[in-house]
Amino acid sequence: MTDYTAAIFDLDGVIADTARLHFAAWIQLASEEGFQLPPNADNRLKGVDRMASLAIVLEGAARRYTTDEQARLADRKNRLYQTLIHQLTPADLLPGAETLLNTLAAWGIPLALASASKNAKAVVEGLGIAGRFHTIADAALVRHPKPDPEIFLMAARGLGVTPARCIGVEDAAAGVTALKRAGMYALGVGDPIVLREADRVVPSLAALDPADYFTAPANRSN
Numbered sequence: 001m002t003d004y005t006a007a008i009f010d011l012d013g014v015i016a017d018t019a020r021l022h023f024a025a026w027i028q029l030a031s032e033e034g035f036q037l038p039p040n041a042d043n044r045l046k047g048v049d050r051m052a053s054l055a056i057v058l059e060g061a062a063r064r065y066t067t068d069e070q071a072r073l074a075d076r077k078n079r080l081y082q083t084l085i086h087q088l089t090p091a092d093l094l095p096g097a098e099t100l101l102n103t104l105a106a107w108g109i110p111l112a113l114a115s116a117s118k119n120a121k122a123v124v125e126g127l128g129i130a131g132r133f134h135t136i137a138d139a140a141l142v143r144h145p146k147p148d149p150e151i152f153l154m155a156a157r158g159l160g161v162t163p164a165r166c167i168g169v170e171d172a173a174a175g176v177t178a179l180k181r182a183g184m185y186a187l188g189v190g191d192p193i194v195l196r197e198a199d200r201v202v203p204s205l206a207a208l209d210p211a212d213y214f215t216a217p218a219n220r221s222n
Contacts, residue, residue, distance in 0.1 A: 004213050006161040007104060008152055011115035013171035014189050015097045016127055019046055025080035026057050035061045046172040049116050049145035050074050088126035096206025101132045103210050107217055110134050112155035116146060134159055147174040149182035167213055
């Protein structure tokens, strides 16, 4: 297998289950507005940005919202989510995440975060892993959300690594599509049916052996 030189991680559902906090915030917002989320919203909301998520949420509403109203709703949801972020601790890291990040850091592998969340920096600080990432690309820095490859290409530039030498790790179909469009190896975490476009799918980061993709320092030629 190709020896890659950098890794780019999605955040929600890969490193930590912050998707549940986003979902809880959307549920609360919808409840305050007097409607319920549409069917299968939990899966459809994964890996998409805030306004695209709002469009999905508003499918359950009985009335149309103006552009200004939608902007206010998105801001309200973000405030709800930011309140929930304060509950995060290192205990919220998903299985295998801390071990993998520590191993890659010890091996000197450059790491980046590419998240659809504009709160990515606050999240990784709460999780105690902010220092593991050389660069963070989030939704606040890009014009086009996943499945557009922009955020992954930005992360690769931040690491100074060509896309073909990067492994991207994603749990959402839109993210996997973005990785493939970026010309990166797409490693999916989760359901192989949902992530069928990925080059490989594992159930969690705990099932991933970094030696399958990266060379440990002891094995590198001088």
